[in-house]
Amino acid sequence: MIRIPRRGLLAATILAAPAVRAQSYPSRPIRAVVPFPAGGGVDAFARAVAPALSATLGQGVVIENLGGASSRLGTVSVLRAPADGHTILITNDTLAAVEALPIPGTGSLVAGLAPVLLGVSAPHALVVNPRAGIPDASTYAARLRSGRPPNIGVPGLGSAQHFASELLGQALGGRAEHVAYRGGGPLIVDVLSGTLDGGMVTLNAAIDHIRDGRLLALGTTGGGRSPAAPEIPTFAETIAPGFDIETWMGILAPAGTPEPILAALHAASLTALREPGVTRRLNGQGFSTPGLGPAPFGALLQETVARFAAVAGAVGLKPDA
Template sequence: MTNGRRTLLLASVIAAATARAQAQVFPSRPVRIVVPFPPGGGVDVFARAIVPALQVRLGQPVVVENIGGASSRLGTQAVLRAPADGHTLLITNDTLAAVEALPPPGAAPLLPGLAPVTLGIDAPNLLVTHPRSGIPDIATYAARLRARPGGLNVGVPGWGTSHHLTSELIAQAIGARPEHIAYRGGGPLLADLLAGTVDAALVTLGAAIDQVRDGRLVGLAVTSAARAPSAPAVPTVAEILAPDFEQVTWMGLLAPAGTPAATRDLLHEATRGALAEAAVTERLAALGFGVVGAPAPRFAEVLSGTAGRFAAVVAATGIRPADA
């Protein structure tokens, strides 16, 4: 064996040993999970549903920190600035793909600084209103919007979020656009919707399903191809407006790029195990979430595909960033 080959072999052995050692010592302290939205929205609900089971598997406390603002960019950037050691993670949704498709002027891309870990769940979005709106179903919603384009206002959890772009897709199916009002996350949006401040909202099903069940809100339609088992009385957009309509949201776990592969693998196994627990699965199903638990390569494919679809929506509608 030549000296060059010996050097390469030695380097490979050292790298493998280092990765194993890092995996063995991780986590060495509490793990911080950043949710880039305020408390109360769908991503926050998902994160807090899996944290108890996740921290048991990791053997360290897991703390959720909500950093909302700028359509999830603020919280995501906080993770990008963190050390790539697995102790600061991101749980977010397909708004990550939306902000890549519609970045503020001069903003650097976010995706190169992140490493997918686990595609956790998917869920329909829900077009929802309050009982005092006088809009009992999506057919009435569409009729009112066609009669007076822009005459209805629809709240979304941030300008340029996946919910905003999905609402634009619904508007395309109707043939008329509402006035969109951007909030700093689903929690504040739902508070205003319950108060009757906005006519309707588009949120993740899990964020509003309890209010729909108890009659405080009215579910107009879900964006999945089939009705959600957790809300069987709510029709799909496809049933009423557009036969081929489907745009579900997803949520997943990511780490800063550069996080060791062994650490990411450990995190994936811990997350997948947490998602497989019966209590967690039942809780998520009751909230309208479907457990996926897919590994990083599949998550990367979904993330790239979603970003491409949202870029097409932006091009078709001419939407501009909020601060453009």
């Protein structure tokens, strides 16, 4: 399982930041690329943090939703941007998923990025339409092993949520029929309408619908219940003992960005994350806020790539699926 430490690396980055401010960084608004459509979990994280980050940096932070190809389109746009700190990527562990399942002939995405801050982590939730005839996790497990598995939406084949669903299927001895979407927002619309049986999404993307009774949560994927939704059991306690996977979301910049600018970005991002109003908002949506610095974030990224690559090999996932 992947453990996410809960302590950031604030002190060193705060010391490094003033040197950059003396060089008038940032000198213009920051372009923050979210490689998913609006309405999903990463978009919610970005929009919670962006105003505080703007206030800390003294420049606007403009969010650009650029979804498609399981986050590849938006990520590549950041790789092609100048490495001057004025373009950043706000993404999740789908970055590790696409790295673990590369398209033939393409290079590494991770190698072209510099970690800045791992901001939040959260479990995924498997949600279904209340009319789908899947009232609980045990029924879902039985359906997976039957000849009529449920159709489960994921925010892109090869996304972090897809890998989480495949891992759950491995634990239960079956596989869902996965349907790819451009992001969590469009996926949830189709689960609400009954077009899909269910979907695997980050908890915060569905939590309001769960609270209102429009979606039924069969379980969450973390090792313990989410403080934001303690009524939802984990799969570990119902049908898959020991099952534990959480998504993470963070900020990265193009590789080659000068170290003083990376330090300033980390310090400003962590300050924004720790702003009480931001923390309360994120906690209420089901996020924890570890605030990891560049080194531990980079290590977690590589660990996640390795875990997802093992899953891809085990179930035979192909990048052109």
